[in-house]
Amino acid sequence: MMNIQNYVQAQSLEEAYQLNQKRNARILGGMLWTKMETGNVGTAIDLCGLGLDTxxxxxxxxxxxxxxxxxxxxxxxxxxxxxxxxxxxxxxxxxxxxxxxxxxxxxxxxxxxxxxxxxxxxxxxxxxxxxxxxxxxxxxxxxxxxxxxxxxxxxxxxKAPLALSYQAMRMQRTDLPVLNCAVANVNGAYRAVIGARPGKAMVLRDETGLLAGGITEDSARAFGAWAAEQVPTGSNARGSAAYRTHLVNVLVRRGALELGGM
The missing domain is CATH 3.30.465.10 (Uridine Diphospho-n-acetylenolpyruvylglucosamine Reductase; domain 3)
Structure with a gap:
């Protein structure tokens, strides 16, 4: 359980910043993951009065x-x-x-x-x-x-010109993802972003031009296979590294094909 010793609703960003310079201070967001932590927080800093909710x-x-x-x-x-x-x-x-x-x-x-x-x-x-x-x-x-x-x-x-697809694999709905993936064409340049590897999301750009000639079944399959070779994956309770590598291939291919239909 987290123990908060002092709560402050900041009146300005400067006040929040100054309070946050202390090592035992903590900025409060929704407090959904943070509240699961243990330990002491000297000053909990609430930003809800600063108009940052729009x-x-x-x-x-x-x-x-x-x-x-x-x-x-x-x-x-x-x-x-x-x-x-x-x-x-x-x-x-x-x-x-x-x-x-x-x-x-x-x-x-x-x-x-x-x-x-x-x-x-x-x-x-x-x-x-x-x-x-x-x-x-x-x-x-x-x-x-x-x-x-x-x-x-x-x-x-x-607002650059954008086509975007988002894909995720979950063991069940509302669970954390086993792997997630966004495939996009941003201002004419293709990229794939792979998250829940289980590491932090990483960005791949189509520097080899696999999709440069347009998205087809073959080019989407090649892009998925290439992405799977580039992305380091790991194992945890939700899936093995090998399974995640397979999912990279599948989800990137699906995302690319969805872009092709936009």
Missing amino acids: IQETEDQFSIGAMVTLRQIEQHPGLNAYTHGMAARAVQDIVGVQFRNMATVGGSVWGRFGFSDVLTLLLAMDTSVELYKGGIVPLETFAAMPYDRDLLVRVIIR
């Missing part, structure tokens, strides 16, 4: 506040129109509606969890994060950075 859409981008919930992502009409419904597909099996009403985008992205559907989805697009001190950083760069004491303020998705 999705703002402009002609060029989506700006998603750190306190936006996964349920808001699931139901946002503009985001789902842009992603061809894949934003909703990616999160709809994350535990249940009650969970998604509390789980935050900021917590999901900051955690960089190996099982994250959210990170896999966002890496498939032209996505950046805004850090309070670190500024705007490409999500792929951020995902590889070590944890520090900065604040994640918002996620920014730039």
